[in-house]
Amino acid sequence: MHLLSQCYLFKGLSEPQLLRLSEITKEIQIQKGQFFMREGQQAEELFVLKEGAVELLIKVEEGFDLPIAIFRNPGDCTGTSALVEPYIFSLNSRCVKDSKILVINKTALKELMQGDHELGCTIMRNLAQHLLDRLKETRQELKVHFKTIFRSTQL
Amino acid sequence: MHLLSQCYLFKGLSEPQLLRLSEITKEIQIQKGQFFMREGQQAEELFVLKEGAVELLIKVEEGFDLPIAIFRNPGDCTGTSALVEPYIFSLNSRCVKDSKILVINKTALKELMQGDHELGCTIMRNLAQHLLDRLKETRQELKVHFKTIFRSTQL
Numbered sequence: 655m656h657l658l659s660q661c662y663l664f665k666g667l668s669e670p671q672l673l674r675l676s677e678i679t680k681e682i683q684i685q686k687g688q689f690f691m692r693e694g695q696q697a698e699e700l701f702v703l704k705e706g707a708v709e710l711l712i713k714v715e716e717g718f719d720l721p722i723a724i725f726r727n728p729g730d731c732t733g734t735s736a737l738v739e740p741y742i743f744s745l746n747s748r749c750v751k752d753s754k755i756l757v758i759n760k761t762a763l764k765e766l767m768q769g770d771h772e773l774g775c776t777i778m779r780n781l782a783q784h785l786l787d788r789l790k791e792t793r794q795e796l797k798v799h800f801k802t803i804f805r806s807t808q809l
Numbered sequence: 810m811h812l813l814s815q816c817y818l819f820k821g822l823s824e825p826q827l828l829r830l831s832e833i834t835k836e837i838q839i840q841k842g843q844f845f846m847r848e849g850q851q852a853e854e855l856f857v858l859k860e861g862a863v864e865l866l867i868k869v870e871e872g873f874d875l876p877i878a879i880f881r882n883p884g885d886c887t888g889t890s891a892l893v894e895p896y897i898f899s900l901n902s903r904c905v906k907d908s909k910i911l912v913i914n915k916t917a918l919k920e921l922m923q924g925d926h927e928l929g930c931t932i933m934r935n936l937a938q939h940l941l942d943r944l945k946e947t948r949q950e951l952k953v954h955f956k957t958i959f960r961s962t963q964l
Contacts, residue, residue: 712948714955738938744945771926778933783893785940790899792947797869799954 657756660729661702663737663780671773678762684749691747697735699757704728706753711746719746736760737781812911815884816857817939818892821931829925833917839904846902852890854912859883861908866901874901891915892936 658664658672658679667675681704684690690701693713701708707726711719722745725732732747741760749755767774813819813827813834822830836859839845845856848868856863862881866874877900880887887902896915904910922929 712952714952720952720955735941738934738941744941744948767930771930775922775926775929775933778930778937779893782933782937782940785937785944786890786893789940789944789947792944792951793867793899795951796947797867797875801869
């Protein structure tokens with residue numbers, strides 16, 4: 655429950671809300687090297703890192719996966735596609751160390767959010783804020799590419 | 810009110826919820842060529858297109874703004890940074906036709922959402938879904954760049 659409060663998604667939830675959330679959470683162990691989330695698959699679960707390290711990758715083409723982030727901090731999470739239609743993962747995730755991961759089932763979480771709209775609103779606001787930050791970062795990277803192109807056309 | 814229901818943010822709201830939303834909405838007219846949203850400015854308002862056309866741009870460097878989208882459909886909206894901390898616009902928006910725009914004040918909307926968590930949850934879920942779609946698109950564009958780089962290193 656203490657760990658869940660460290661995840662950006664659950665920031666601002668009350669103790670009773672965190673308790674109800676912890677009741678639908680289970681813990682799994684995943685070995686180093688193992689993938690637990692694949693781009694294009696149905697997103698049925700949300701994952702919160704407890705111990706270990708997780709790498710996120712996007713497939714650029716066959717045989718070339720581009721690493722975009724490594725999570726090492728307890729509370730880091732992946733699989734937020736389980737919160738948003740069409741519920742399809744958009745990334746690959748694998749453990750780069752033996753890891754312990756908290757798993758929250760999509761359907762159970764949805765029921766919790768429908769039964770407590772304040773909790774739902776907090777989680778969705780946290781998610782939107784996080785996605786907006788990621789979108790700004792990704793646009794920033796794109797800018798760098800366009801800047802290079804723009805400069806080369808100015809020579 | 811009918812127009813608000815066409816905006817992706819307000820999809821799924823009930824008639825009474827849309828009515829309350831319309832009560833905090835005002836209409837303004839903006840001339841062709843005029844900017845009404847600047848990157849880096851405090852996001853105090855959300856904008857929904859009623860009539861006309863709006864171009865969104867990101868500043869790549871001094872004298873070079875990259876157009877990233879044009880909105881022409883009634884209900885298209887911009888300024889969602891007004892819904893998310895730190896409430897700073899991340900884009901420039903200008904009208905490319907004389908336009909009529911609905912304006913929703915950030916503070917009034919926040920109060921409405923705090924008074925009706927179901928409404929808040931719906932709006933935030935719609936926003937998160939939209940941002941995830943934009944993030945996927947932007948990553949897709951980045952992939953294209955990396956693919957080009959990857960291929961050139963394989964030659």
